[in-house]
Amino acid sequence: MFRRTFWFTAGAAAGVWATTKVNRKLKQLTPESLAAQAANKAIDAGHKLKDFALDVRSGMVKREAELGEALGLQASADPELPAQRRPAAIDYPKHPDNKHPDNKHSYNSYNRNEDH
DSSP: OOHHHHHHHHHHHEEEEEEHHHHHHHHHHHHHHHHHEEEEEHHHHHHHHHHHHHHHHHHHHHHHHHHHHHHHHHOOOSSSSSOOOOOOOOOOOOTTTTTTTTOOOOOOOOOTTTTO
């Protein structure tokens, strides 16, 4: 009698366990669940990519400082910002419709769509 009760209880427990496991797997395979899993993985990948980019940036700043020190160059005041560049030596002509008194240059447009 106890043997039959034991096996009946063991079978019922195995059935409940199997049913629960199958229902969980079915819920994981619904389109909403798959979309949520994909979104979570995309967010995690974005965080990892951001961390990688920050690591690369900090390594780049460190290496630039090492090179600047080795070459005797002045570093910029703020390590987050690049050094200020020299202004271009080319003075580009201004548009002729600009009525500003400093506009002494001629303007040639090479735009084929412009009316002549």
